[in-house]
Amino acid sequence: MDARQLEYFVTIVDEGGFHRAAERLHVAQPSLSQAVRTLERDVGVALFHRLGRRAVLTEAGRAMLEPARQVLRDLDTTRATVESVKGLHTGRVQVAVLPSQSVEPLTAMIGRFHEVNPGVLVAVQPAFTAPEAADMVRGGRSELGLIGAAEDFALPGLRAHLVERQRFVVVTGPDGPWEPARATVGRAELAGQRVITSPQGNRMRHVVDEIIAQGVDLRIVVETAHREAILPLVLRGAGLAVLTEGWAEFARGSGARVFDLDPAAELRISLIHRPAPLSPAAQRFLDSALRR
Known part of the structure; x- marks a missing residue:
């Protein structure tokens, strides 16, 4: 078993089949298939069910996926740590981010980070819910996650660092039912109103x-x-x-009216990662965010 075989295995899973994985890896599909067959002989069990062009993980394949991602992540971290001795001039940090947090505080985080580390690529990976982002980090698809969740949201197997708390605000159009000079809107005053919101789960x-x-x-x-x-x-x-206050400045700049919600509701925004050592780029990003 070697790193190349593990990379092929993980890419097949991520791309959903051998054909697309071969295109992403820029290798011939027969070479990719042969490498996986060799890996399966090494571990003594089939890792995929071949269903036409589709590749579905066997039970053994599912058990192998997260450790394989961790091995590849550790190799990347080792390589990046050695290269960082020369100075962190290049590199890559992956951050799984929920939509609202990609507006704020992520934009401010990236701005501060790039002031000191302009050559490091920040790869933003979308996640629609906090559990999805946590799974991406836990499974090794992303090194960091930026999530907004309730106070009691559990994160087994991960470490969380509180970045900030954001209140929820009521956002209306320029001709909304309340005068723009008002600061707050009570929950009872929302009676009779129409609301645009997201699906359940956040x-x-x-x-x-x-x-x-x-x-x-x-x-x-x-x-x-x-x-x-x-x-x-x-x-x-x-x-x-009803949006987080991270949208407030953008909403006002677009002509909307923004009011605090009373009684207030808050969102806890945290950066999350696995307990394993972070790559130098990810550690710098985390340190920069927490120094705010």
């Missing part, structure tokens, strides 16, 4: 469902996993939205 939707459960007649009219579509829908008058 803190933003939980706040909306909580308000409805309190007896407020707030009607969900649009449900979208594409959070970048929420503000344009608000500006077009489809309804209001």
Whole structure:
């Protein structure tokens, strides 16, 4: 078993089959298939069910996936650590990020990081929910994760560093029902309003469902996993939205009205990673974010 075989194995899983994996790796498909057959002989068990062009993991393959990712990550970390002796002029850090956190605080984090480390590539990987981002980090697909979750969100097998807390705000169009001079809007005042929100499974939707459960007649009219579509829908008058305050500056700049929600609800924003040593680039990114 060698690193090349493990890289081939992981890429087949990520690409969903041998053909696309061969294209991504720039190798001939017969060479890729032969390398995997050799790996299967080494471990003494089949790792894939071959279903036409599709490759589905066997039980043994599923058991091998996370350790294989960890080995490849450790090799990358070792290589990067040696190269960093010459100075961190290049490198790559992967960050799995939820949509709202990609607006803020991620943009500010990258700006501060690149002031000192301009040659390091920050690869932003999308995740729609905190559990999905945690799985990406836990499984080795991303070295860091930036998530927003409730206070009691569990992260088994990961370390979490609190970055900040963001309140939720009510965002309306320029002709919304409340005067822009107001600072707050009470939850009961949302009665009769139409709301645009995300599907269930994240803190933003939980706040909306909580308000409805309190007896407020707030009607969900649009449900979208594409959070970048929420503000344009608000500006077009489809309804209001309950968003994190990371959207507030952008929303006001777009002409929307923004109000604090009363009683308040908060989102805990954290950077997460596995207990294993981070690559020099990821460690610098983490240190830079936590020095804020």
